[in-house]
Amino acid sequence: MKRIALCAAILAVTFTSAAEAKGCIKGAIVGGIAGHFAGHGKLGAAAGCVIGHHEANKADKKAQQQQTGQN
Template structure:
């Protein structure tokens, strides 16, 4: 139980250092990855992987939005 509390405190402390733009997608991915990782005994690794996947997906959605919004060149 102490490890879980220490991990949560550490994660929340480190999340405070991340910029708002960098956290987009990471928080949701880390939560989902942490839960999935916990099921197989690798909570921290699952949270880290979930964060990376969440960031990737957020960047991909942002790129799609940016290209869709640009007007056609004349």
């Protein structure tokens, strides 16, 4: 379990900057755990990072659209 968390943290630091890490760390941890059970922990962490980052961007875009619509 510690190896998965370490790999997720390394991937998060390596592939993202501080401003782009939103959603990546959480996704990498969840993906790494799921991937570990499927036998592909590193691949799961990388995919989780990408998906988590995408979902965070989607939520930010939706929040911006709602704010613009209210003003």
